[in-house]
Amino acid sequence: MDTLVGILNYLVFFAITAGIYAVLCLGLNIQFGYTGLFNIGIAGFYAVGAYTSALLSGPPPGPLDWRTVGGFQLPWVVGLLGAIIASGIIAFFIGLLTLRLKEDYLAIATIGIAEVIRLILKNEGWLSNTVWGIKHIPSPLHQPIEAGVSSFLKGHPQLSPWLIHFISNAYNWFYLALVLVILGLLYWVSERSIRSPWGRVLRTIREDEAIAAVSGKNVFSFKLQSFVLGAMVMGMAGSLYAHYAKFIDASSFEPLYGTFLIWVMLIAGGSGNSKGAILGAFLIWGIWAGTDFLTGYLALSATRVASLRVIAIAILLELVLLLRPQGLLGEEKAVSKMMGK
Amino acid sequence: MILEARNIKAGYGGVEILHGISMGVDKAEIISIIGPNGAGKSTLMKTILGLLKPTHGKIIFDGHDITGLDPDKIVRRGICYVPQTDNVFPSLTVEENLEMGAFIRKDDFRGRMKEIYGIFPDLKEAKRFRVRKLSGGQRQMVAMARALMLDPQVLLLDEPSMSLSPRLVKLIFEKIVEINKSGVGILMVEQNAREALKLCHRGYVLAMGRNKFEDTGQALLNNEKVGKLYLGG
Amino acid sequence: MSLGAFLALISLTLLRGLGIPGTPFGPLSFGLPMILAFFIALLLTGLAAIIIDRILYLRLRRTGPIVLLVASIGVSFFLRNIIQFIWGPQPQYYFKAIQIARKIPLLGIRIKPDEVFIIIVAALLVIGLHFFLQKTKTGKAMRAASDNMELARVSGIDTEKVIMWTWAIGASLAAAGGILAGIEDKFITPDMGWQMLLPIFAAVILGGIGNPYGAMAGGMIIGLSGEISTAFISTAYKPAVAFVIIVIMLLIKPRGLFGTR
Numbered sequence: 001m002d003t004l005v006g007i008l009n010y011l012v013f014f015a016i017t018a019g020i021y022a023v024l025c026l027g028l029n030i031q032f033g034y035t036g037l038f039n040i041g042i043a044g045f046y047a048v049g050a051y052t053s054a055l056l057s058g059p060p061p062g063p064l065d066w067r068t069v070g071g072f073q074l075p076w077v078v079g080l081l082g083a084i085i086a087s088g089i090i091a092f093f094i095g096l097l098t099l100r101l102k103e104d105y106l107a108i109a110t111i112g113i114a115e116v117i118r119l120i121l122k123n124e125g126w127l128s129n130t131v132w133g134i135k136h137i138p139s140p141l142h143q144p145i146e147a148g149v150s151s152f153l154k155g156h157p158q159l160s161p162w163l164i165h166f167i168s169n170a171y172n173w174f175y176l177a178l179v180l181v182i183l184g185l186l187y188w189v190s191e192r193s194i195r196s197p198w199g200r201v202l203r204t205i206r207e208d209e210a211i212a213a214v215s216g217k218n219v220f221s222f223k224l225q226s227f228v229l230g231a232m233v234m235g236m237a238g239s240l241y242a243h244y245a246k247f248i249d250a251s252s253f254e255p256l257y258g259t260f261l262i263w264v265m266l267i268a269g270g271s272g273n274s275k276g277a278i279l280g281a282f283l284i285w286g287i288w289a290g291t292d293f294l295t296g297y298l299a300l301s302a303t304r305v306a307s308l309r310v311i312a313i314a315i316l317l318e319l320v321l322l323l324r325p326q327g328l329l330g331e332e333k334a335v336s337k338m339m340g341k
Numbered sequence: 342m343i344l345e346a347r348n349i350k351a352g353y354g355g356v357e358i359l360h361g362i363s364m365g366v367d368k369a370e371i372i373s374i375i376g377p378n379g380a381g382k383s384t385l386m387k388t389i390l391g392l393l394k395p396t397h398g399k400i401i402f403d404g405h406d407i408t409g410l411d412p413d414k415i416v417r418r419g420i421c422y423v424p425q426t427d428n429v430f431p432s433l434t435v436e437e438n439l440e441m442g443a444f445i446r447k448d449d450f451r452g453r454m455k456e457i458y459g460i461f462p463d464l465k466e467a468k469r470f471r472v473r474k475l476s477g478g479q480r481q482m483v484a485m486a487r488a489l490m491l492d493p494q495v496l497l498l499d500e501p502s503m504s505l506s507p508r509l510v511k512l513i514f515e516k517i518v519e520i521n522k523s524g525v526g527i528l529m530v531e532q533n534a535r536e537a538l539k540l541c542h543r544g545y546v547l548a549m550g551r552n553k554f555e556d557t558g559q560a561l562l563n564n565e566k567v568g569k570l571y572l573g574g
Numbered sequence: 575m576s577l578g579a580f581l582a583l584i585s586l587t588l589l590r591g592l593g594i595p596g597t598p599f600g601p602l603s604f605g606l607p608m609i610l611a612f613f614i615a616l617l618l619t620g621l622a623a624i625i626i627d628r629i630l631y632l633r634l635r636r637t638g639p640i641v642l643l644v645a646s647i648g649v650s651f652f653l654r655n656i657i658q659f660i661w662g663p664q665p666q667y668y669f670k671a672i673q674i675a676r677k678i679p680l681l682g683i684r685i686k687p688d689e690v691f692i693i694i695v696a697a698l699l700v701i702g703l704h705f706f707l708q709k710t711k712t713g714k715a716m717r718a719a720s721d722n723m724e725l726a727r728v729s730g731i732d733t734e735k736v737i738m739w740t741w742a743i744g745a746s747l748a749a750a751g752g753i754l755a756g757i758e759d760k761f762i763t764p765d766m767g768w769q770m771l772l773p774i775f776a777a778v779i780l781g782g783i784g785n786p787y788g789a790m791a792g793g794m795i796i797g798l799s800g801e802i803s804t805a806f807i808s809t810a811y812k813p814a815v816a817f818v819i820i821v822i823m824l825l826i827k828p829r830g831l832f833g834t835r
Contacts, residue, residue: 097825103643105824109821112821304658304662390728412727427724441718
């Protein structure tokens, strides 16, 4: 029984991480799946969200920290809103700069901003505490829930060990619920919006910008909206991550974890389909986390196994592109009917 | 007939634009295709050249079935094409544009180039200039010259007079007649319908993706219905 | 780029193993094996690019540029991790001898003989590329296809072959860049290509996308401004300088300094 609870607890942990990735995928889906905007700097928006939220809601710098700013200990919701706004503002400027130009420029600018953000986080100690990162980021409602759990356990000393084990994990269950509620909300909103006239314009832009332009739509403004909204969702994911992990540093937002995996997830699940985005996130994270055990089995060093896993994921991506470019789910019929030519 | 299209149906991504068009070009003949916007004139050209694959019908060239071949194969057989827009390589010089026209020739094509410079003396003078520096009329000549480098039996011209001044339109039409005199069959789509009918041997009127009229150029000009419906009264 | 540098390392090891005399040429810190390795690596990288093109990009070409971009990101992670799998993330050394800069009598600057070699090779590559693009049939066809792919096809140009050549040459040049950088720094790492990415993009935007001469000039400008910037700000921000230049260019002249299209 106790092993079962152990597995269950691991699954909760797994689902929280996958859920956060699913939020990122929904953000990318708004940008790429709906509008065709190519963002290869997801990690940048993700990191900005995480750091903004941590600086707003986190603790003030400790005595050993380099950091001199932040730590306003505001409620988590404020941190979340701050994360959304900060990512949105950065996306707004990047979009303003590049969305009138050919798609290559957006790709270059997003990769550039992500790299610059990473460099800042690595080098500006006053802001980010460099490689020592930001610690002790509070999780929402952590104290009341933990207090409730421990008083409950004190009141019931006769419980069997596995039940205690199970109940002790209550906070993770709560966080999972929080992530899933936010994910559900985002899913609902993005499904509603893609079926709205607004969403139709975005898809027309993706299929043929000229058609959208001749039908009198301000293509640039629609692209900008889509790009900023998507980035806001990515910022939200950053906040969710920071308050769950409780510790962040620049290495959590390297291009592999922050950008590449998310692309693989969206492409594998089905670009342009919110269900596909979520499915892809859980599936690819499942494969990724599932292959972690290989480290113990293969007679190779940990870094070699890590490389092997990236190679496998990269091959998977290319295979999906070659064999099933629409992804597992593909775009839904109601949507593809609109595609015209 | 050197080039013949039989009952062609074609379109873009499931939307059929040509609903069964037939037409032909005889050796060294000038054929004009006229008709309102959306009649399928440019689509027909692209289908003949293999840029679009017809869903139905046959295209016969010089006694061989060329339906569904890729453009580069069709070009090799002797049909060359001048698109309506973007029909030159702007960052290449005039001479390099002509060389690209002769890309598939393995032999010495300098003789052919000389002949073409004979038709377009302006280009000879400008041969070291990058095409993007040339005027609209000169670009149109570069486009035609490029297509002639392979010594085609049939030349497809999609709106050669588009957005040119009346003086240049006249010049381009003169060049077309001159090219034709050298033995090249010409199939052209034109908005400038009256002028086009005047100089062609035969003409086709298309509307809504179907054949409407077919006759000698002069007869079409005199045809009351054609005049009323397609030549603006 | 990393791939080329590492292929050079393999070839270098192989050639040394084969017993080709490794005595350094005159003042240079390397000998014949390095030079041979350079050519072998260029060839192999070009070949690798062609193989990837045939297996992957060829089939994706019809689906549009964005799918190609996604695929190429996958390829970059694939190659980088293959290198990392074989050699690990730590630096690999071409050679370890330290070279002393010598003073050039008239100019009054100090330069290492290896650096003179790098400059000469880079200049030769630039001249070679120029000759290829301007004088050869394939080079002209490449420029034509870059101008107008559709027209190139209806002119009878075998655009597939042109694209293949473009891949091969692009990859070989990247490999050359990686090897030269490896000679300058004495070591190579799997993510050296990633670190050069922003400066490379900046150079291309500066020169105007699709303009090889602009890109060369852009490369000089970006390289110099990156080095000059270290006099004022932390060296850690060298790549950020490239980004700032990208931003400025996009604001004032997105088609590049010499761009015309």
